[in-house]
Amino acid sequence: MTRICLIEDDAIMGEALLERLILEGFDVEWQRTGRGGLEMLLAQRFDLVLLDVSLPDLSGIDLFEHLRRSRTAVPPTLFITGYGSIEDAVKLLKLGAVDYLTKPLDPGELIGKLRALSQSPVAPDPSREPEDRLGISPAMSQIEAELARLARHPHTPVLICGESGVGKEVVARRLHRLQCPQAPFVAVNCAALPEGLIEAELFGHERGAYTGAERRRAGVFEQAGDGVLFLDEIGDMPLALQSRLLRVVQSRQLTRIGGSGALEVPARLVCATHRDLAALVRAGAFREDLYYRVRVLEIRIPPLRERPEDVFWLAERYVAEHVRRFPDECRVLGANDRERLLKHHWPGNVRELQHALERACILGRGPSLALDLPDASAAEQGLKAHAQAGERAAILAGLTDTGFNMTLTAERLGISRKTLWQKMKRYGLERR
The missing domain is CATH 3.40.50.300 (P-loop containing nucleotide triphosphate hydrolases)
Structure with missing residues (x-):
């Protein structure tokens, strides 16, 4: 039977989780404080840890870091957080969490993740992360x-x-x-x-x-x-x-x-x-x-745009590798760089990210990167222009087929005659 250490200070949520996990066949010990949970984890053996980030006496992150310093092996840990920003997720996963869930919890998703973790091989010590790790995203x-x-x-x-x-x-x-x-x-x-x-x-x-x-x-x-x-x-x-x-x-x-x-x-x-x-x-x-x-x-393998945690993680690795190879070119990922990395769609996935960071490191000056990525607003404008060009071509083709018969063209395009007239005026299409 899988033993789970549940550390959650909220009495209502903790009791609900305890009852559901026991009902699902897990052996659960519940602690309401961070220090109590830390003492229990150091004294007993558990297969999994379900840990709330926000605790009254000791944050879940501090507890986890203390646990890593105190033991040679840390049970696979699933964090519960009330805020699901990408930066927070990256921080949790880089610390060594196997996954995280945001409140309000989906019981089915939680049970599914716990069952998957209980059937997986024992996770390696996160303090000894392999160089060839594939990423830090849950996927x-x-x-x-x-x-x-x-x-x-x-x-x-x-x-x-x-x-x-x-x-x-x-x-x-x-x-x-x-x-x-x-x-x-x-x-x-x-x-x-x-x-x-x-x-x-x-x-x-x-x-x-x-x-x-x-x-x-x-x-x-x-x-x-x-x-x-x-x-x-x-x-x-x-x-x-x-x-x-x-x-x-x-x-x-x-x-x-x-x-x-x-x-x-x-x-x-x-x-x-x-x-x-x-x-x-x-x-x-x-x-x-x-x-x-x-x-x-x-x-x-999901595309990079569906696992943004890996965007930052990979970017940091590429920049660190460049600095290791060229110590006199000490580049750093800035806040603006991170924002642009997150907004980019990455159609070329990891290969595109690697080439973009390589170029940014080589052309950068001082700590700044010369990150050359299209702005999200520019991309949106390009998409809008492309759609408008397609609409203009469709209207022109319809008018040509009907000999510029406004009523018949509007019927075929599924719009009103007034709308057709307005669009013709917008796109500079005149009756022949």
């Missing part, structure tokens, strides 16, 4: 926990989905380090290979198999050995080649081009795509049987 922390479970099943294919630039290969390499750090990691971009060479690249060939094959060559499946083969942009693989890939994935054997003997394929297959494979299947551009075979285990 990326959950992916890290999933990777730890996936690493224990090295023969099952994994599909990583997400927009371009979110870090699909970074996640694949993290899985490799968890699963088999001493074995090879081989990465292939299916979209970058010429169609005539992709089969030889994947499966290898024997000497003399075709013109130019002057010696035997091992394909990437063989090169990966008992490690990880990462096929990026698998959605762009030619349809004719997908059937052969399916056979290899199913049988875990392959035959080189021009060869006759079957070779064992122990490598784990990790595929990635920014495309909607299900839509490709419906369109007949991707084999349905291969789709279900490569997505036995699926990881979806």
Whole structure:
């Protein structure tokens, strides 16, 4: 049974949480003060901590920091906060919290998070954060926990989905380090290979198999050995080649081009795509049987705009790395920089952020960054102008089709004749 230490000073909320958690099958100890909770955590063993940030005698953050200094291992801690700003969330997660919830609490969401945490591997000591941590947002922390479970099943294919630039290969390499750090990691971009060479690249060939094959060559499946083969942009693989890939994935054997003997394929297959494979299947551009075979285990990486906590965290890491490499260029993220980072939409995701920060550090002067990002207001104006241009084109096309018949055009566009006249005047469209 999962033991939870609940530290909440509000009598009504504390009692309600205690009853609900016990009803859900958890073993709960409730403390109403920060110091009482700290003493209990130091004296007893708990699997999880549910900790309110605002306490009468000792804040939840101070309690957590004291706990980290006093123990070698801190139970996974879920914070409860009454204010859900991004800055506060970043602070909590950087301290080592596994997640946070804002008041008023959603009981279903709370129970779901606690059950997920109770089934996850023990979280590492936050004071020893790994250099290759994926992020501090709840979404990326959950992916890290999933990777730890996936690493224990090295023969099952994994599909990583997400927009371009979110870090699909970074996640694949993290899985490799968890699963088999001493074995090879081989990465292939299916979209970058010429169609005539992709089969030889994947499966290898024997000497003399075709013109130019002057010696035997091992394909990437063989090169990966008992490690990880990462096929990026698998959605762009030619349809004719997908059937052969399916056979290899199913049988875990392959035959080189021009060869006759079957070779064992122990490598784990990790595929990635920014495309909607299900839509490709419906369109007949991707084999349905291969789709279900490569997505036995699926990881979806959310875009950077949906995890703003990671924007600040990544930005700080990039700036710190620049200062480490160039000590005489000591750059600092200012308040205005943070505001602009948060407002930007990041269509290029982490890759765009990294390039923007690299440029800002190089071109900056003194501690200031030369952050070159479009203002949110400018972007909104651009979007408005684009919409207006589209509306003008639609009205002009309607007028042209009807020979500038105002009544008929208004009916087809679904607007009144008066509205059509006003828009024509606004866009400079005159009756011919």
